[in-house]
Amino acid sequence: MKSFIKKNKRSIIMIASVLLLSGGVTAYLIGFSAEVEKPEEEKNLRLVETIPLRYSPHTMKxxxxxxxxxSHSLELASQAGGQVIESYQNLKSGIAVEKGTLLIQLDDELIINRLALSRVELISTTTKLVTAIKSEGGSFYNKWMLYLRSLSTELSLTPRIPDLTSEREKLLVSSYGVLAAYYQVRELEDTHSDYTIYAPFSGHISGDGIEKYSFVSPGQSLLTLSDxxxxxxxxxxxxxxxxxxxxxxxxxxxxxxxxxxxxxxxxxxxxxxxxxxxxxxxxxxxxxxxxxxxxxxxxxxxxxxxxxxxxxARTLLLPRSLINADNTINVYEEGKLKKYKVTILSIQGDKVILKPELPEGIQIITTRIQKPFEGMELKLEGSEE
Known part of the structure; x- marks a missing residue:
């Protein structure tokens, strides 16, 4: 026996190897067959979550x-020059003021004296005119006599000159110097108003400030008032x-x-x-x-x-991330992915408003899928099927 094994050792080893190889192949084929015959529900399908499509009203933003x-901001500049005798809290930046507050007043003594002299001149020329037409009497005289009585050197504003109704009246008023005196007074009154500045509206001051007793020049910027x-x-x-x-x-x-x-x-x-x-x-x-x-x-x-x-009244609002590059959305239908074309009406931040052209009730896939394609087999999250 030993001699037989010794003589046929090589053949015996080859036969044993073939038998072992055949057994391995048979076992692999049996396992592969079992793998192929596994039911469909045991496949590793992509799990997704969905929401049902429901249209609702939406206010666009x-x-x-x-x-x-x-709303109101005004840079105030001085129209006159001179020494500052009043300055509201030195016009420091951040000061709050009410409408009508006196912001700044310049020394106006000189302009007041000139204005008083001009008013005296107006009274004098009007007196000469009234004296010249006194003998005429009537409405012409009465009108100018009434105007003369309204004049004063103490008034803040001189009354408006009566209307000139005839060429003769214009000639007389001009020849006696009433017109020239009247417009001289009005010019000085306008100039005098430049020496005081009041707040045109309530607000806060910004600027470098104007100290009392300092000097300002005509056209100098004083402050900016902002509401x-x-x-x-x-x-x-x-x-x-x-x-x-x-x-x-x-x-x-x-x-x-x-x-x-x-x-x-x-x-x-x-x-x-x-x-x-x-x-x-x-x-x-x-x-x-x-x-x-x-x-x-x-x-x-x-x-x-x-x-x-x-x-x-009827629209669909979805996150922008659910819209594919080809303007479609992914829908779950009978275990597979289907794409529906959508029309975007508007983009509101990270949301999109879609035209109501899809059937209600379809299951919109909310799970992000890297490369979605029609017919991709899917499984709903939490489904036992």
Whole structure:
């Protein structure tokens, strides 16, 4: 036996190797067959989540940003020159003033003296005219006599000269120097008004300040007065955004940019009638009030504006991430992916408004799929099928 094995050792080894190899192949084929025959539900399908399509009303929004500016801002300059004898709190920057407050007064003694002399001259020339026509009597005399009695050197403003109704009256009034004296008085009265400046509206002062007893020159800039309560913001909008607005009385919310801290309400005041050629936008002007002088809404702040536009009775609002590059959305139908073409009406931040042209109830896939294709086999998240 040993000699037989020894003589046929090589053949025995080859036969054993073939038997082992055959057994391995048979086992592999049996396992492969079992793999092929696994039921479909045990395949590793892509799990997705869906939402049913439901149409609902939606109010379109228009958003923009811009700098807050005072509704009224005026740079005041001196029309006269001289020494300052009154200066409201030295016109320091940040001072609040009410409308009608005396801001600054210059020494006006010289102009007052000249004005008094001119009024005396007007009274004198009018007296000569009245004396010359006294003998005529009648309405002509009575009119000018009444005017003479109204004149005084103490009045703040000289009464307006009576209307000249005839060529003879014009000639007499001119020849006696009444017209020249009257317009000399009016000119000096106008000049005298330049020596005092009152606040034309309530607001806050900004500037370097004007000290009492200092000197100012004609044309010198004194201060800038800004209405910090009544504010305005201009936002550039495209034509498409303006079309979304329903009417000029649309609700407007103003919030500070970069700060999540409340908002103020405003309204649309007006819009420009000319489009900017470079940006192809039109400025829309929003007005609002900040009576508490909230520092987040003071002039100079950058703010966000949201305007309520037209309300669509039936539309679909979806995240922009659900819209494919070919303007389609992914829908789950009978275990497979199907694409539906959509029409975008508007983009609102990270949302899109779609035209209501798809059947209600379809299951919109909300799970992000890297490379979606028609017919891709899917499985609903949480489904036992």
């Amino acid at each position: 228009v958003q923009g940003q811009g700098f807050i500016e005072p 910090t309560t009544h504010l305005e913001i201009a936002i550039p909008l495209t034509r498409e955004e303006l079309i979304r607005l329903d009417e000029i009385e649309s609700e407007v919310l103003i919030s500070p940019s970069g700060v999540d801290n409340g908002f103020l309400s405003g309204k649309v005041e007006r819009r420009d009638a000319v489009m900017d050629r470079n940006s192809q936008t039109i400025n829309l002007h929003i007005i609002f009030e900040n009576p508490e002088l909230n520092p987040l809404f003071l002039p100079g702040n950058y703010a966000k504006v949201e305007i309520s536009g037209k309300t669509l």
